[in-house]
Structure formats: C-alpha cells, structure tokens
Amino acid sequence: MFVFITGASSGLGQALAKQYASQGATLGLIARRSDRLDALLSAVDDQVPSRHHCYVLDVRERDALHEAAQDFIKQAELQGQTIDVVIANAGISAGTLTHEFDDFDVFKEIFDTNLLALVATFEPFLPTMIQAKKGCLVGISSVAGIRGLPGAGAYSASKAAVTTYCESLRLELKTKGVDVVTIAPGYIKSEMTAQNPYHMPFLMETDRFARQAVEAIKRKKSFAVIPWQMAWIARTMRVLPNWLYDIILSDAPRKPRRGQ
16 A cells, blocks of 8 residues: 655654554655655654655645645556555644734635645546546645634634535546545644644544544545534534624634744
C-alpha cells in the first residue's frame, strides 16, 4: 500500500503516518520541518534504505508539491504499484476578526493552506487514479466547519469549504472508480488544540483518532466525524435555528489571534 500524507510532522498527520506504517504501508510524507520528519522516519522505519519517502516543503508551493507527488507516483510504479491513499491533512488555525484589518493576511494564509493546498495535493494523483480506476482521496475537514464559530471565521469557513469541495469532488469521481473520504475531527490533542484556552469536550488522543480515521478510510466512508460523540453535537448544530444558535454561541470563548 502506498500512502501520501501532508502535514505529517506533527499532530494528526504524524499519528496517521504511524498508523499506516504499522500496517506495512509505504509512505510519502510532506512537512515543512525536516527535523520533525527525520524524527518521524526514525520512529516508523528501521530499514536501510528506508521504504518511506520524505519531502520537505510548504504545501502552499504548488509546483514543489506536485514534484513531490510525481516522485512518489514514480516510486510506486517502480514496484508495479499505484497510489492507494492520499491524505490532505496539512492545516493551520488562528483566531481572526474581520474588523482587525491586520488579520486579512491571516485569513489568506489559512485559506491557502487549508483549502487551496488541499486541491493542489489531490491534483497530481488524479490522472493515474482515474486511469487505474482505483484510489482514495481524503480531505481532513473539522467539526468547526459545520457552522461558523465566533472569532474563527477564517478557520470555520476554510473547513466548511473543504467539506463542500470534497463532496463536489466525490460526485465528480463517483463513476471513475476513485473514492473521496471526508474526515471531520472534533477536539484531538495536538499542537493546534493546545492553543485553545477553553474546555474541549470529548478531547481525544491522536493515536486513537488515527486508528478510527484509518478504519473510516478503509471502509470508504464518505463523511466521518471523529470522535462519534462530536457527530451528535454536529447534527444538533446543523438543525439549530439561527436565533437560538446566536444566543448560545455569541459569547463563546475564542481562539487567540496571532500575537495575543
């Protein structure tokens, strides 16, 4: 099995990499921090030469991302294989406020990383997947994308866009043999959630999340909320009328903005 994962150096990406490595998969790992990738590689592989492939880059650099993807595709072809799973996991979060003009650049960075880089991650794999009539594209969204959260306009909107984009893509590829899975994590222990100065219900360990996410991908589940308890919260949020949602959430605690 050949699995390509962005944002692999920490958090959910690192946990997913370890889970797939334990199942014998050959990994293509993308991250900006080479030292973190080296540490991950040491943790998941004792072979010389390594069966895994690491690419140090920023996912917002579309050309570099495509070059890494093409190299990984060639590595699979050398073994008579195709890419089985591509997980667009790279993502960032920060508090944002529209009336703070300096936050515009943060809005752009979040959308570029969470949404456009996800599209760029999938692009180079589609021709060979469509030709082979197999493969699975996985978009990591968030429960935060179900409805807009105060102080998190950029993050909520970017993750809502990920969910909607993946749904469109799933329909486009339905007759071509390529599956699209959307994973919407709730609160998972990571560097990202460590910044949250508020209670996080059903906070989940990353390794447990990874086991459940890999199982959902294996089952080719079109949309999965993890942990399951957050799925009930998500369903409730969807059906709340705006007036009630506004009362409940308007004074909710908020993620700090950059520099706070």
